[in-house]
Amino acid sequence: MPTDVNKGVAPSSKPKFWNDPDKRAMLFQVLMILAIVGFFYYVINNALTNLDNRGITTGFGFLSQAAGFDILLTLVPFDSSYSFGRTFIVGLLNTLLVSFLGIILATLLGFVMGVARLSHNWLVAKVAAVYIETFRNIPLLLQIFFWYVAVLQTLPSPRQSIELGAGSFLNIRGLYIPSPVFESGFSAVVIALVATIIGIVFLVRWNHKRQDATGKYFPVGWASLALLIVVPGLVFLLAGSPLSWDYPELRGFNFRGGTTIIPELIALLLALTIYTGTFIAETVRAGILAVSHGQTEAAHALGLSNSRTLRLVVIPQAMRVIIPPLTSQHLNLIKNSSLATAIGYPDLVSVFMGTTLNQTGQAIEIIFMTMAVYLTINLLVSLFMNWYNKRVALVER
Amino acid sequence: MKKIASVAALSAIAVGMSTAAQAEGTLDAVKDKGFVQCGVSTGLPGFSNPDEKGNWQGMDVDVCRAIAAAVLGDASKVKYIPLTAKERFTALQSGEIDVLSRNTTWTQTRDTTLGLNFAGVNYYDGQGFLVSKNLGVKSAKELDGAAVCIQSGTTTELNLSDYFKLNNMQFDPIVFDTSDQTVKGFEAGRCDVLTSDQSQLYALRIKLADPSSAMVLPEVISKEPLGPVVRQGDDQWFNIVKWSLNAMINAEELGLSSANVDSMKESSDNPSIKRLIGLEGPKGEGLGLADDWGYQIVKQVGNYGEVFERNVGAGSPLGIERGINALWNQGGFLYAPPMR
Incomplete structure (x- = not known):
């Protein structure tokens, strides 16, 4: 009977909780x-x-004690009377500096080389292939030492500096370039520059709309470049050239004045850029190859030139494949920048986990802080790249 | 996977801490192992440096050998662990080494906040500057604006900042991990000046391709008492290291050397000598060692004077004068408490 069946299915009492x-x-x-x-x-x-x-001794009290040592490269004011906490900031900024520059340069180099490797020009393709296969397969630490010891340490001493012209000098202590000194009235030039950039944005939008509506195309690239040079340039001249240069000059042992780019930074940046650039190049090549050849043929059939096919059809679709592994390469570059300590570039690991740790002996706190910093930086970069990936991802309809 | 890995790493740390904490009796641990684990430098001629056959030699190495002779009766039973300046204290704190004998300066911070004890001084040093002769510099006061190569994690880094600040001078610190790297940077011309303890400067000068091209400036800008270090909280081991060093200094004062210790053992009537050799007096009981521990040190390693001459003095390429490292009754600072 139906009622009987129901009784059998629904038990009269609750099951034991370990049976649920x-x-x-x-x-x-x-x-x-x-x-x-x-x-x-x-x-x-x-x-x-x-x-x-x-x-x-444990705890974070040491962060407010005076450091007592000096650091070669500081982006914020620092001398030995500042605190150990300040050495953390100095090291962090130096890490961010080399990571930021490295990511931009490596990405540019990687894109150029990745596209070049697919070029129909035999020479260009082979040069890119040799670059990629060579530098991808040599350990990064060796490359850092190569640039630092074999290249930069063979430069002449300050008194025999190589003169690069325009007041710049290159020697074993680094690259010395003039630094700009902004005088009153320079803010007008900055305002003009910002205004021009906003104008260019509107110009580009207007051009898009007009092209969509009428099919007429205005050479917006060249026009923007011209605007960018002419408008701030005119304002600069009208304001009476409110800019002078601080030139480096040999005083005593070393050059003083101007801006110094220390060889440790150059070596580290070269090595990180060239090494990571190879991986990005391969990522870019993979992304481009992942776009079906039919897309290129269709674009050609529509009459688009080779460069516009690449720029408007292939790359946007390739980006979907490129961005996730590109993020990993950026994260690797940030982590690899900690190899700086091998050549004495004052990054977070060298300054904070090296000297500060040794002067205070607070290993656990300092290593914890350093790990937390790398984790935070990398998670932020990841977040940003994921957001960007969502933007460029193909919207399925 | 990530979770498993991090749990494994953390438990490794935790287990490491607890085993090190249990190893309270360093003496028993050393006797069980059959050798002394001694932290030395990564290569500093005269203090701790491997010779062409790979045997470690130097003032600091002889302290390790004296401890092994006293504890195990055999000066060769030492395992040397090369450490950079940055690694040294962590290695000792974590129990990786039993004693740190690595030209380490005795300072208040190190003695009081790192959980370490300094067992004495085996070399009185001071910080100096090494410059290339063709710079034409005769005094450290002329070094304004110079680039200075330093080893990271040393008291040198701090003294240097103090000195330049005090004299209103500027400098660019070029910081490397090992003393070898500082020498290479100095030779290549990355820096104008190499700064370190004076004894090290003489030792590092030998490593230069052309030692006569560089000179040590006359200024000594700091006090650097160097000595062996042990973990805090193990008084027995602390005493052993302290008295091994004292025995070497007392032996020199008593005229006892590796050459004459056997004949003195037979014939000497001097009660001080008899006590050092272990025939009379406190012997080894208070230290937990064999009665002849002092004899073994002098026989196998030698007295302080022998050690000094052999490694850094006239009998070595360094040729450093005894100076302030002479015995107290010969114009120096070395003064060991009596053994009675």
Whole structure:
């Protein structure tokens, strides 16, 4: 009878909770969380107890003590009277400096080389292939030493500097270039520059709309370039050239004045750019090859030139494939910048995890802070790239 | 996977900490292992440097050998662990080494906040400057604006900043991890000046392609008492290291050397000598060592004077004068408490 069947299906009493898969799963999750919390409590407590037993000072109080040592390259004011906390900032900024420049240069180099390797020009394709296969297969640390020891340390001493013209000098202590000194009235030039850029944005939009509506095309690239030079240039001249240069000159042992680009930065930047550039080139090549050849043929059939086919049809589709692995390469570059310590570039690892750690002896705190910094930087870069990837991803309709 | 890896890493740290903490009796641990683990430099002639056969030699190495002779009766039972200046304290704190004998300056911060104890001074040093002769510099006061090569993680870095600040001079610090790198940077011309402890400067000058092209400036800008270091909290081991060093200094004062220690053992009536050799007096009981520990040090390693002459003095390429490292009764600072 139907009623009997219903009774058999719906049990009269609740099942035991260990027979209910949902509750059982919950129980194991709670146990797992307890185990993890307990484990971390044990580990941290154990470490603190042992540190205390051995009379090793702990805590973050050291960050406000005077550092007492100097650093070669500082983007913010620093001398030995500043605190250990300030050395953290100095090291962090130096890491960010080399990472930022490295990411931009490596991406540019990688795109050029990746496209070049697919070129129909035999020479261009082979040059790109040789570059990629050579530098991709030599360890990064060796490349850093190569640039630093074999190339930059063979430069002449300050008194025999190579003169590069325009007040620039190159010697074993680095590249010395004039630095601009902004005088009053220069702000007008900056305002003019910003205004021009905003104008160009509108020009580009107007051009797009007009092209969509009428099919007429205005050479917006050349026009923007001309505007960018002429407008701020005129304002600069009208304001009475409010800019002078601070030239480096040989005083005593070294050049003083101007801007110094230390050889450690040059070597590290060269090595990181050239090494990471090879991986980005291969990523770009893979992305372009992933776009079906039919797309190129269709674009050609529509009468688009080779360069416009690449720029308007192939690259936008290739970006979907390129961006995720490109993000990984950027993250690798940031992490690899910590090899700076091998040649004495004052990055976070060298300054903070090196000198500061040694002068204070607070290994656990400092290593924790340093790891947290790399984690944070890389997560932020990842977030940004994921956001960008979403923007360029193909919207399926 | 990530979680497993991080849990594994953390538990490794935790286990490492707890085993090191349990190894309270360094003496027993050393006796069980059969050798002393000694932290030395990565290569500094005269202090700790491997010779062409790979045997470690130097003032600091002889401290390790003296400890091994006292504890195990055999000066060769030492395992040398080369450490950079940056690595040294962590290696000692974590129990990787039993004693750090690596031209390490005794300072208040290091003695009081790192959980370490300095067991004495085996070389009184001071910081100086090495410059190329063709710079024409005669005094450290003329170094305004110079690029200076330094080894990172040393007291040298701090003294240098103090000195230039005090004299209103500017400098560019070029910081490297090892002393070898600082020498290479100096030779290549990356820096005008190499700064370090004076004894090191003499030692590093030998490593230059042309040692006569460089000179050490006369100024000494700091006090650098160098000595062996042990972990805090193990007084027995601390005492052993301290008295191994004292035995070498006392032996020189008593005229006891590796050459005459056997005959003195037979014939000497001097009670001080008899106590050092272990025939009378406190012997090895308080230290937990064999009675002849002092004899073994003098026989196998020699007295302080022998060690000095052999490694850094007239009998070595460094040719450093005894100067302030002479015995107290010969115009120096070396003064060991009596063994009685």
